[in-house]
Amino acid sequence: MIEIDTITKRYGETTVVDTVSMTIAPRTITVIVGTSGSGKTTLMRMINRLVEPTSGKILIDGEPNSAIPGYELRRRIGYAIQGHGLFPHRTVAENIATVPTLLGWDKSRIDAKVKELLTLFQLDPAAFGPRYPHELSGGQQQRVGVARALAAEPNILLMDEPFGALDPVIRAKAQEDLLAIQKHFGTTIVLVTHDMEEAFHLADKIAVMDKGKIVQYAAPQDMLVNPATDFVETLIGAGERPFRLLSIGTVADAAEAGEADGEPIAAALSQRDALSALLWSGRQALPVVGADGAPLGRVTLASLTRRAARPQ
Amino acid sequence: MKRLLPNLLRLAVLVILIAFLLQPMLFEPLLKPLVQANAPAVYNQGSLLSLTLSHLATVFTATLAATIVAVGLAILVTRPIGAEFLPLSRSLVNIGQTFPPVAVLALAVPAVGFGEKPTLIALFLYGLLPIFENAMTGLSTLPPAIVEAARGTGMTAWQRLIKVELPLALPVILAGIRLSVTISLATATIGSTVAAKTLGEVIIAGLQSNNLAFVLQGGLVVAVLAVLIYDAFSAVERVLSRRAGRV
Amino acid sequence: MRFRIDKLGVVIAALLAYGAFLAPFANFRANRIVPGEARSIIEALPAGLGAAFLAFAVVAVVLIVAKTPTLFRLVLGLVALLALAILIGLAAGHLTPPENTYARVSPASGFWLTSFAFALVTTDALARLKLSPLARVALLAAVAAAAAALLMSGVWDGLSILKEYGSRAETFWLEASRHVVLALGSLAAAVLVGLPLGILCHRVEALRAGVLNVLNIIQTIPSIALFGLLIAPLGWIALNVPGAAAIGIRGIGAAPAFVALFLYSLLPVVANTVVGLAGVPRDANDAARGIGMTDRQRLFGVELPLAFPVILTGIRIVLVQNIGLATIAALIGGGGFGVFVFQGIGQTAMDLVLLGAVPTVALAFAAAIVLDAATELSSNKPGRAA
Numbered sequence: 001m002i003e004i005d006t007i008t009k010r011y012g013e014t015t016v017v018d019t020v021s022m023t024i025a026p027r028t029i030t031v032i033v034g035t036s037g038s039g040k041t042t043l044m045r046m047i048n049r050l051v052e053p054t055s056g057k058i059l060i061d062g063e064p065n066s067a068i069p070g071y072e073l074r075r076r077i078g079y080a081i082q083g084h085g086l087f088p089h090r091t092v093a094e095n096i097a098t099v100p101t102l103l104g105w106d107k108s109r110i111d112a113k114v115k116e117l118l119t120l121f122q123l124d125p126a127a128f129g130p131r132y133p134h135e136l137s138g139g140q141q142q143r144v145g146v147a148r149a150l151a152a153e154p155n156i157l158l159m160d161e162p163f164g165a166l167d168p169v170i171r172a173k174a175q176e177d178l179l180a181i182q183k184h185f186g187t188t189i190v191l192v193t194h195d196m197e198e199a200f201h202l203a204d205k206i207a208v209m210d211k212g213k214i215v216q217y218a219a220p221q222d223m224l225v226n227p228a229t230d231f232v233e234t235l236i237g238a239g240e241r242p243f244r245l246l247s248i249g250t251v252a253d254a255a256e257a258g259e260a261d262g263e264p265i266a267a268a269l270s271q272r273d274a275l276s277a278l279l280w281s282g283r284q285a286l287p288v289v290g291a292d293g294a295p296l297g298r299v300t301l302a303s304l305t306r307r308a309a310r311p312q
Numbered sequence: 313m314k315r316l317l318p319n320l321l322r323l324a325v326l327v328i329l330i331a332f333l334l335q336p337m338l339f340e341p342l343l344k345p346l347v348q349a350n351a352p353a354v355y356n357q358g359s360l361l362s363l364t365l366s367h368l369a370t371v372f373t374a375t376l377a378a379t380i381v382a383v384g385l386a387i388l389v390t391r392p393i394g395a396e397f398l399p400l401s402r403s404l405v406n407i408g409q410t411f412p413p414v415a416v417l418a419l420a421v422p423a424v425g426f427g428e429k430p431t432l433i434a435l436f437l438y439g440l441l442p443i444f445e446n447a448m449t450g451l452s453t454l455p456p457a458i459v460e461a462a463r464g465t466g467m468t469a470w471q472r473l474i475k476v477e478l479p480l481a482l483p484v485i486l487a488g489i490r491l492s493v494t495i496s497l498a499t500a501t502i503g504s505t506v507a508a509k510t511l512g513e514v515i516i517a518g519l520q521s522n523n524l525a526f527v528l529q530g531g532l533v534v535a536v537l538a539v540l541i542y543d544a545f546s547a548v549e550r551v552l553s554r555r556a557g558r559v
Numbered sequence: 560m561r562f563r564i565d566k567l568g569v570v571i572a573a574l575l576a577y578g579a580f581l582a583p584f585a586n587f588r589a590n591r592i593v594p595g596e597a598r599s600i601i602e603a604l605p606a607g608l609g610a611a612f613l614a615f616a617v618v619a620v621v622l623i624v625a626k627t628p629t630l631f632r633l634v635l636g637l638v639a640l641l642a643l644a645i646l647i648g649l650a651a652g653h654l655t656p657p658e659n660t661y662a663r664v665s666p667a668s669g670f671w672l673t674s675f676a677f678a679l680v681t682t683d684a685l686a687r688l689k690l691s692p693l694a695r696v697a698l699l700a701a702v703a704a705a706a707a708a709l710l711m712s713g714v715w716d717g718l719s720i721l722k723e724y725g726s727r728a729e730t731f732w733l734e735a736s737r738h739v740v741l742a743l744g745s746l747a748a749a750v751l752v753g754l755p756l757g758i759l760c761h762r763v764e765a766l767r768a769g770v771l772n773v774l775n776i777i778q779t780i781p782s783i784a785l786f787g788l789l790i791a792p793l794g795w796i797a798l799n800v801p802g803a804a805a806i807g808i809r810g811i812g813a814a815p816a817f818v819a820l821f822l823y824s825l826l827p828v829v830a831n832t833v834v835g836l837a838g839v840p841r842d843a844n845d846a847a848r849g850i851g852m853t854d855r856q857r858l859f860g861v862e863l864p865l866a867f868p869v870i871l872t873g874i875r876i877v878l879v880q881n882i883g884l885a886t887i888a889a890l891i892g893g894g895g896f897g898v899f900v901f902q903g904i905g906q907t908a909m910d911l912v913l914l915g916a917v918p919t920v921a922l923a924f925a926a927a928i929v930l931d932a933a934t935e936l937s938s939n940k941p942g943r944a945a
């Protein structure tokens with residue numbers, strides 16, 4: 001759990017983060033959105049004390065984060081930064097091993113961890129481990145950056161626009177990976193993005209920042225239904241609301257008993273994906289299958305239409 | 313494959329240089345045409361080998377000291393503590409480089425007298441500048457994302473310096489050392505005008521006795537040393553920066 | 560305002576305090592050759608002046624340690640340097656017994672350290688002020704004018720270096736002009752040859768690596784050797800080519816020095832021309848072609864103007880390097896300030912060494928400032944890509 005308590009950061013006269021308070025529940029994904037320069041990165045960096053706050057405090061699992069030296073704190077909190085920041089003079093394996101090495105893990109444990117993470121991110125350890133970062137594609141570098149942040153099994157992972165530089169296909173893949181990893185390790189994730197689509201897809205809770213303040217901090221659905229300010233409404237995009245609503249829920253949630261013809265849809269996809277598939281195939285219903293291919297019923301256009309309507 | 317020919321050439325040059333230093337008399341027939349009938353064609357007032365070694369030792373000592381001091385200073389002025397010294401350091405480097413090496417040498421004599429010392433001091437002072445400048449550049453132009461990442465992974469300031477900043481700045485620092493060594497190799501010859509034991513003795517003996525062969529052998533040995541050392545440094549830099557993906 | 564400490568100021572103030580209070584201000588020698596005796600600032604200056612300067616030094620230490628405004632520090636540094644320049648002259652007059660022409664007075668470590676400390680204050684202030692190029696040149700001119708005025712006024716006449724000058728004023732100016740001609744002449748020749756060669760290397764890729772490699776290797780030959788090696792071929796030319804001797808080509812003397820400096824100068828000129836031309840944006844070239852410029856019009860109208868700042872940087876390197884290297888010419892009878900340096904080394908007369916070294920350093924320094932300013936001006940012109 002991360003408790004942010006009336007935290008403020010000033011640079012000279014300008015207040016960059018202005019008396020922000022919020023509580024982030026463990027094992028959730030919190031997404032921070034907002035215009036450029038609104039203080040998202042600064043807020044996030046105060047959690048691992050890359051930036052020292054001017055006033056206020058932050059508790060991590062009840063302990064003030066100022067209780068231990070900054071570098072020790074940072075070894076316990078994963079941080080994946082914009083543009084990955086891999087060390088160019090170290091191999092992929094060495095990059096991932098950075099924090100475990102700093103923590104003094106023994107070699108076999110480090111090797112095992114590197115292998116596990118590379119495999120998890122679908123990079124062959126034998127092929128990619130010994131390579132240098134510049135020998136990787138942008139998407140692969142990005143994944144290594146996240147793997148490095150996860151290497152010491154941190155309870156908390158901070159991610160600053162981690163998928164900003166990726167093409168749409170790889171980005172979608174990376175998002176799925178992230179959700180899988182979050183499930184796997186039960187990590188508390190705080191993520192900054194400019195992509196509202198991404199925010200609604202990943203977030204358990206969304207925080208909207210504007211000029212250093214949190215203007216709304218709510219579950220995606222609540223935010224769609226009751227945007228706190230005009231700014232939040234604009235940010236969500238009025239025309240996008242039904243689709244955002246659908247993108248929050250999974251196909252599994254919308255599945256009902258019954259059968260349908262046509263190309264089956266995976267239960268893990270979002271309802272928005274299901275809507276697309278239905279519209280494109282011109283059918284009223286499509287079959288739903290689980291990850292193992294077992295049939296789980298069907299999803300209908302009618303039920304999706306209902307779900308996309310403003311909740312009463 | 314493309315590098316093979318130049319490398320063979322370098323090897324050949326190195327072998328010839330060593331042969332010349334060990335058995336200079338073998339080359340007498342080549343040098344004979346450059347001198348008058350009864351003048352010696354091969355330097356005979358001392359051992360070429362020992363002069364070369366002491367030339368190299370002088371340059372090595374001065375460069376080593378210059379590297380330690382320059383890199384240390386560069387580290388200092390690129391830390392937050394030393395930030396106030398940065399603008400002045402940059403100007404001093406610029407000003408210092410306008411000092412001609414001969415002037416530095418000549419001005420060192422009143423301070424320490426004749427012999428090896430003024431040469432060492434001049435080479436040290438003059439060698440500081442390129443190394444300091446490059447180390448400063450290398451350490452202050454690291455990609456911010458990488459420095460951030462180093463902080464973000466929980467490295468202490470010292471660990472960041474040793475594990476990330478210095479390794480990344482190394483190719484640039486090496487380029488500075490290479491420049492410094494090349495200048496020093498040539499400048500050390502002037503040291504012989506203040507009685508330092510360097511290959512300059514051979515050249516000056518040649519100038520004084522109007523013996524072109526002496527001038528040539530002294531000059532060529534220094535030039536060959538400089539080219540070989542320059543190339544060796546360049547090769548190391550290439551390997552390092554290719555590793556760091558900077559090419 | 561709170562009293563805040565300037566870290567750099569602490570270091571400088573320590574230098575200043577040591578130089579002013581603990582180190583000797585001037586050196587007194589009964590004649591040119593004997594070892595000197597140190598004199599403290601109190602002994603070296605007429606009654607009261609020394610104490611006054613020490614009092615000033617105390618104030619200056621405080622002002623330097625405190626965070627004072629940059630412009631104020633600049634003025635403080637310059638004023639102190641001027642005061643020191645006058646004081647050392649007065650010390651010479653004071654220490655030399657009347658009617659004694661053998662005695663020599665020269666600045667000692669205390670003077671140098673104090674001057675160095677104030678020079679640091681000045682330099683630091685200048686670095687922080689980021690003066691415009693023209694302002695820097697104006698400041699240089701003002702400093703040069705002040706130095707000239709001090710020389711003319713005769714304040715410094717008692718100093719040993721000026722006594723050395725006094726006994727060879729004529730040679731001094733002769734060697735000075737030879738030095739300048741060597742440095743500037745070889746630069747001019749290098750630009751005349753190097754610029755076209757650079758353009759050629761830019762256009763003909765096959766030539767580039769070869770030419771630059773050869774020029775690089777020339778740079779590694781130590782200057783005294785290259786000077787010496789040129790004696791023979793030039794001597795041969797003087798003997799065998801009709802008319803060559805008449806225009807001053809000789810085996811020994813200025814000609815080999817000139818050629819050697821020329822050869823050293825080629826690399827920076829050619830290399831920077833190539834780099835400058837390679838850096839011309841493709842768009843600019845395409846646009847020039849697009850509006851129908853011929854190759855020649857493109858070269859003079861687009862490429863050279865755009866590459867000019869880089870070429871100018873090369874010229875700066877060459878000029879500063881040549882002013883320094885021209886001292887070596889003295890070893891082969893080529894003249895220049897090196898004559899005094901090497902004579903001084905030979906006679907262990909350090910004042911004579913200084914007579915050669917100080918003007919060389921001053922020239923190189925002035926050249927660097929002027930050409931840096933020119934480079935900056937030329938690359939800041941509006942409408943020009945940085």
Ligand SMILES: Nc1ncnc2c1ncn2[C@@H]1O[C@H](COP(=O)(O)OP(=O)(O)OP(=O)(O)O)[C@@H](O)[C@H]1O
Pocket residue numbers: 011016034035036037038039040041042043
């Ligand atoms: N070290 C600093 N000194 C002064 N101002 C700073 C500093 N770091 C950030 N700022 C300012 O604080 C404001 C917020 O910066 P921050 O990086 O937190 O924005 P952001 O919301 O992450 O923006 P973006 O979406 O563009 O990344 C900006 O106006 C920025 O200029």
Ligand SMILES: [Mg+2]
Pocket residue numbers: 040041042160
């Ligand atoms: Mg940001």
